[in-house]
Amino acid sequence: MRPHPILIPTIAAALLTLTACAGPASAPDAPTDGTDTHGAVSGAAEMSEPQLHLMTVDPTGTVAHLDLLTEESTDIGGIGSVTTTASDGRYLFAAGDGVRIVDSGVWTWDHVDHFHYYRAEPRILGTVPDAGAVAVATTNSSTTGGIGLFFAETGAAVLLDTAALSKGEIVESFRLNTTPHAGYVVPVGSFALVTDGAGAVTVHESTGDTVADSTVPCVDPRGTITTRVGAVLGCRDGALLATVTADTVHIERIPYPEGVGPVTSFANREGRPTVAGLDAAGRILLLDTRERSWRVLPAPAPLLTVTAVDDAAEHVLGLGADGRVLVIDGASGALLAATEPLVADTIAAGSASGVRLLADDHRAYLNAPVERLLYEIDYADAARIARTFVTPTAPVHLVETGR
Known part of the structure; x- marks a missing residue:
């Protein structure tokens, strides 16, 4: 598949070289056969640095893959109408008529004290059939464990085998029939x-x-994420934290502080212990899964979404209702820096449902569908716009891969 530059950088910037010890990511699930392959699969080349990419889907379902190292983009192919997307850092899970799965071909394996980076050819793997809205839940390993799909309309609960997926095979470990609900x-x-x-x-x-x-209570399940500590599932009265030791699952309940919550979604820099969300009153809630505790912060402006960078400076990033990206102090809630409105036209057009604010070790990324732009933001440098990429079509969905 020949790469071609359909995304053109309009603001030049030096690309920061990432090292194997740049920062912590998620702890991988232990291989089920007792061996440790360091995340390698047949046909993939091990690389010396993370192969970071931005994957976008346009209104026609065309998937493009932008290499952040070379600034070249590859058209992977068409996957039809897409309503929502999710990713584990390697695969794109695109909901529409079932769930279409795209392998970006780039991923990182966290070996706790060091990392391994891999690159293979991107490809469309196929479709998990079912109907209606679907909730996707992933771990932070692209070669072991499972991927959860829940189809609200039919009540189908599906667990995919990630090891099989890494070999290009879509294998359902189980498919259970439950009561239709948002599960x-x-x-x-x-x-x-x-x-x-x-x-x-x-x-x-x-x-x-x-x-x-x-079986444990969880009324109105809402939002899930995996951290280095374990898997989080939001409920009406707080969050459940599931961990595994000695082949036993332990579930702890972390109740909301009095008078706050619930949170409908969680986001963070992949694998970090702290996650962020907004409650109905617009407050920022930070869940530290290591300490099993919540922190409540006042939002410095009306926000559409937040994500916890969880770095030494305790940065929290927010997308403002006016289209700005805000850098927020995770200890006090104070506004540290902000961009100009970047997605104001997208928000005004009512087209912000697929807009994502993503954070990695050094940069944040934002898609602007109506503006036909992708932004790279240096959140540690006063929210400086490091690079801007013009896209030929609207990038209505965005995920970051290779992390």
Whole structure:
């Protein structure tokens, strides 16, 4: 597949070289066969640095992959109409008529004290069939564990085998029929939490079998994310944190502070212990999964979304209702810096549903569909716009891959 520059940088900037010890990511799930392949799969080349890319989907379903090292873009192909997207840092999961899966061909394996980086050819893998809206839950490993899909309209709860996916095969470890509801399948180790539509969640083995005495309450499940500590599932009264030790799943409840919550979604720099979300009153809630505690911050301006960078400076990033990207002090909630409005036209047009503010170790990325732009933002340098890329079509969906 020949790369070609359909995304043109309009602001020049030196690209920061990333090293293998640039910062912590997520701890990988242990290989189920007792071996450690360091995340390698057949046909992939190991690289000396992260192969960071931005993957976008336009209104026609065309998938483009922008290499942030070379600034070249590759058209991967068309996947049809897309309503929502999700990613684990390697795969794109695009919901529409079922879930289409695209392998970006780039990923990072966290070996705790060092990292391995891989590159292979990107490709469209196929479709998981079902209907209606779907919630996607991933781990931070692209070669082990599972990926959870829950189809709200039919109640189908599906766990995909990530190891098979890394070989180009879509294999369902289990498919369970539950009551139709806005639910989740949350992978954790070799297990998965499955909501039941009746205010509870139960642990299942990768075979689909129920783990005895594993059902716990979770009314109105909303939002899930995996950190270095474990898997988070939001509920009306707080968050559940699931961890695995000695082949046993432990579930802890972290209740909301009095008078705040609930949070409908969580976001962070991949794998970090702290995650961020907004409650109905527009307050910023930070969940530290290592300390099992919440921090409540006043928002410095009306916000559409937030993400926790969880770095030494405790940065939190927010997308303002006016289209600005805000850098917020995670200790006090004070505004540290802000860009000019970057997606004001997109918000005014009512086209912001697919806009994503993503953070990695050094930069943040934002897609602007109506403006037909992608932004790279140095959040540690007064929210400086490091690079801007013009896109030939509207980048209505965005994920970052290679991390």
